[in-house]
Amino acid sequence: MKDLTPNGIALRISFLMAAVLTLLVFVLDTYNGNSNLLILAVFPVSFIASYIGFRIAVERFIYKKIKVIYRTIHNLKLKKVDDSKEFSLAQIQTEVEDWDKLNKEEIGRLKGLESYRREYVGNLSHELKTPIFNIQGYLLTLLEGGLHDPNINVSYLEKASNSVDRMISLIENLDDISKLESGMIEMDIKKVDLVKLVKEVVGALEMQAQNNDVKLKFVDEPSKPVWVSIDESGINQVLVNLIVNSIKYGKEENGETLIKLFDMDENVLVEVADNGTGIAEHHLSRLFERFYRIDKSRARTSGGTGLGLSIVKHIIEAHNQTINVRSTPEVGSTFSFTLKKA
Ligand SMILES: Nc1ncnc2c1ncn2[C@@H]1O[C@H](COP(=O)(O)OP(=O)(O)OP(=O)(O)O)[C@@H](O)[C@H]1O
Ligand SMILES: [Mg+2]
Structure with a gap:
């Protein structure tokens, strides 16, 4: 009896009612000495009539109860409920399922x-x-x-x-x-000559590179300006962070950092490649997370906070562009990102 549907309840009660009624009529008839053929019609007629009656009553009862729950869910979903509107049970079920899904997603997000x-x-x-x-x-x-x-x-x-x-x-x-x-820092997007910007950053970091025995090279430096739409100070910081990393995690002797620009239709691809310590495959997916450092002791002595690449990623994403890394331990790492041409 556990999983009775409105239909099941109505069928059972109607059957019982019809049987009792038929028995009653049969007993009365026999008592009165009549034997009326009409008695044959009592069962189906009373069964159908009570089935219809009970079915409507049961549905109305359940509906009334469920409507309260439904309205609560509706209110929780911050939708206005139209009191005069009638809902079908199927509609209510879909709404409750949607609500459940929404809640589960929200809880997952909050847990994260x-x-x-x-x-x-x-x-x-x-x-x-x-x-x-x-x-x-x-x-x-x-x-x-x-x-x-x-x-x-x-x-x-x-x-x-x-x-x-x-x-x-x-x-x-x-x-x-x-x-x-x-989003407090608004990107101040302007038309900037990327060649000039790279040369400035390389110039500013040359000393630090020399002190660490790393050669900085702007490879195939374009003779003409390469115009890009960027926030100049943001991309300046990106280049500084990547080049400083290539110096800090560079080869102890004869280190080399190569900066290259590639023309890619609407974008320019910027590459910063070193021949340093490299990064093992399993670190790559987490590298841009804040505070993520591979060799904590080495990074600490070189003043690393593990935030540099996280800032780099944020700045590139604020430009609606992407940054990638390829690396082989003991061979070197290459960071590359795109910028939109102006
Ligand atoms: N070019 C690279 N070669 C090898 N490992 C690198 C390179 N760049 C980054 N890493 C590794 O990734 C980690 C995260 O770099 P990130 O720039 O975010 O932090 P950091 O350099 O330690 O600190 P900060 O940049 O704040 O001074 C570094 O600690 C280092 O282990
Ligand atoms: Mg860094």
């Missing part, structure tokens, strides 16, 4: 956000802890007498100052990311 938030706060406090404890260590040593020890006083102050610099760059990077994510 929650774990993202947890991971983010965890990463952030971990990243801040290191420089803060370093500063505390240096200052305590200086206070406990190191201040008067000429062997360490200046170098400890310098180290503490480096840790402060690291915290500042972390905060600045996070600030950039949250502004990019919330």
